[in-house]
Every structure is written in C-alpha cells, then in structure tokens.
Amino acid sequence: MKNIQNYINGQYEDPISNEWLDNYCPASGEVYGKIPNSSKADVENAYIAAKSAFPVWSQTTLEERSRILIKISELLETHLQRFAEAESKDNGKPISLAKAVDIPRAASNFRFFGNAITQFASESHESVGQDAINYTLRQPIGVVGCISPWNLPVYLFTWKIAPAIAAGNCVVAKPSEITPLTAYLLGDICNEAGLPKGVLNIVHGLGTTTGQAIIEHPDIKAVSFTGGTKTGAHIAKVSAPLFKKLSLELGGKNPNIIFADCDYNDMLETTVRSSFSNQGQICLCGSRIFVEASIYDRFKIDFIKKVKQLKVGHPSEPKTDIGALVSKPHLEKVMNYIGIAKKENGTILCGGKPVIVKGYENGYYLEPTVIEVPTDECRINQEEVFGPVVTIMPFNTEDDVLQMANKVKYGLSATIWTNDLKRTMRMSNQIQAGIVWVNTWMMRDLRTPFGGVKASGIGREGGFEALRFFTEAKNVCIKY
C-alpha cells in the first residue's frame, strides 16, 4: 500500500493531523493506498511556503520560468508510461486513453504556457493632445489556489497550475481526493526540473476540509476551480466577501445537433467518441443527441450498432474502449439516472446495466447506454449525468432544435453537424455555449478561450485569457 503525501516547500510530508482517506482503484474496487485529509494547518503551511517563494519567483525572468516549465513538460513525456498507468489506476480510464490524451495534454499545458509567457504583452494608451501616456502592467497576483476534479485529473490540474506559475504566482493546489496519484507524482518532476521550492504546493484531502481551507484563506487572492456547478456556487458564495478573483469551470449538458446534410460517416464515428470517451465523464461530452427527422431512423440503427461494438473491460486491456466509472457512488448515481429515465418513459435502446468483468467483479463497470426520450424536458435530458449515457430524439426544424438546445440551465459546449454555411453561422451565433464545434468535437487549440455560460461557469481559461486571469492589471499614467 502506498501512502500519498502532501508536497509543500519542495518536500513530501504527512498531514499534521495524521488523518487519512482510502484511495480506491475503480477497476477492481479495492483500496490500494491512503491519502492525507489535510487540515487548515496544512493549507496554512502550504500558503506560507508559497508566500515565501513569491518575491523571488515573481521577479524570475520570463526566459527562466519558460525554461523550467518546458523542462517539466519534457519530464512528463519521459515518464509517460508511469503517469498513464497511475492515472488509469486511480480513475478507471483505459491506459491507452491516458497515454494518448491525458498525459500528453498535461505535458502540452506546461509547454504551451512556458512559451505563451514569453509572448504575453500588455497595452499602452497614448492620451493624444494631453501630453500623457498610459501603460498597463500585468503583475502576478501573489498566492493563488487551484482546485480540480477527478475526470481528467492531471490534464485539468496542470491546465491551471501551468499558467498560474508562468505568470509569476505561487500556488496552493488541490487535486480531487478521488484521483490524487498523478498530482502526487508531479512534485518529483517539478523538483527534477528545478522549480524553486514553494512555487507549487500540493495539498490533498476532501473538498469540505482541504478545499474549504483554500477558498476561505483570506490571503489566497484568486481561485481557479473546475468541478460541479453546486460546488462552484458554494465557492462563489464563500469567496465573494473576501474579494477573490474567481474562474469557475462547471458542469455541462451539451447538445450534439445532427443535420441530414452532414458528412454522415464522420459524424457517426465522432458521435460515438463524443458520447462515450472517458466513460462519458468529460464535461464536454455531447450527452443530448438531436437528429434531423429525415435521417433519425437510419442514425438510430447505425449508432446503436456501433455502440454495441464498444468493449467494456479492464483499463489495462489494450482492446478496452470503456473502462470503469470513477467510484461506486458515481456508478450508483448514473444507475439512478437510468432508473429515472425509464420512469419518464425513456426507451433504453442499448446498455443500461452494470458489467461484470472477469477477475474484477467488484469494479465499477457500466454498459454504454443510449436512451430514446419522448421529450427534451425530462430530467435525463436536463440534468448532468456525467457517465456513459446519452439521449437521442428527432427534430423537425432548425428553430425547434435551437430552442431545445438552449432550454437547459447549462451552457458549456455544443456540436453541430452540417455542411450548410449559413446555417452554421446562424446556429453558432445563437447557441448558448462557450464553445461551439462544427463538424468535429474536442478539437482543442490551447490559445482559444475555454469556458461556459449560464450554470457552466464564469471566466475563461486558455491562452492569454488564463494569463490575464492570473495577473492584476495596473495602469500607470505619465504626464510629460
């Protein structure tokens, strides 16, 4: 059994309280290690380390910060296999997926922001006729908090940490207590890359203890959070009177809108991915599929056929398409939603049942599930399930589908399949989402703004947006 430790001031240490939580392997259902349930005192130690590192780090040249970030990126690539195995063990996702997506993306996050910081510039405004010039400084905030979820553990953890430290801040970070392993391994990589001690501090524990201590800390002046909408609302409430800067990346219930004029085969293949990648546990998954009535029956037959071919299995099996869900309570939550859908007269077209994987009978496996819904207003079509479950229903007109797409409380992403340019422009303009994909899904350019509207969050990550979030603008006006 491996105990995970906090990483504070460049060193690994046990929690002061000596309180520990069980860490589960979703593929087998077994406890395979312990993680600290860090208290306020641990967060305070992390804060003190970060605060002490800040004067030097904030004055470290951009070239030097860039060099260290790129070195971290290279080391993640060197340790790809080890990180991929750890991510898979902690989360239940196929090792092949962690190897192809999660770990390479974590490396890209460091490389991207290592480069971006050398290109980040601020504005100047000449007050013509008044003999004055304004220039704007973009200064690091100080100590900032980064809190991330379990679905893309090291991918999302580093998506916050990399811009925060690139911009000259020092960080107190908390990964999800459900998937702490890769964040734990990251400490060693940071030391090896020469990141000065205290620049990044990683504390483990429950949201309600460790996370709460971060958001309540009066001198942690900004918090970047990715997770559930309910948690986001709580963080906003706690942080507002402390005047913290906040970036909140929250839940989604994203429409996948398929018009008859699309490139059918491309759409079909991508729709299988956008429905079930990472066991459907990606906030960007297109969990509501709307299909133009004229191709609905054809789509239904072809889609179900492809979904039935997906292999549910142990994450280390190369042939596995769908691994284990992240935890037992999460599997129960998803199963509960399938029950609700049945009561709401949804028709289970395929899946709907747990899967017993030989040799791993206590793992949290579920069949990929497609539910035909009689109306878009049922709970399964309105609430975030965050598992391998999608709904399908036909639509008649562009107006009808636009209305249904927008009639949810969320607004993270949307996918549209069509070859009609004017329709693409009309729909993209009117759809309520922070990210619209047309004829693709999950194609990411790290320079673009990333985030949601409505209950999907506030603020944008990515590119210079993230560097703006992690800096304070200060205007200097000089009269000459």
Ligand SMILES: NC(=O)c1ccc[n+]([C@@H]2O[C@H](COP(=O)([O-])OP(=O)(O)OC[C@H]3O[C@@H](n4cnc5c(N)ncnc54)[C@H](O)[C@@H]3O)[C@@H](O)[C@H]2O)c1
């Ligand atoms: N918009 C995005 O980019 C995005 C990306 C991934 C996941 N998500 C969302 O995340 C959710 C799934 O993740 P989850 O179940 O880990 O979410 P969660 O909100 O339960 O937890 C996220 C993180 O917040 C911490 N936390 C919980 N309570 C806290 C508190 N009181 N104070 C401070 N921190 C606290 C948790 O420990 C964890 O580290 C889904 O809703 C999904 O849509 C959104």
Ligand SMILES: O=C/C=C/C=C(\O)C(=O)O
């Ligand atoms: O589950 C949520 C996925 C978030 C993805 C990103 O933040 C990204 O690709 O930058």
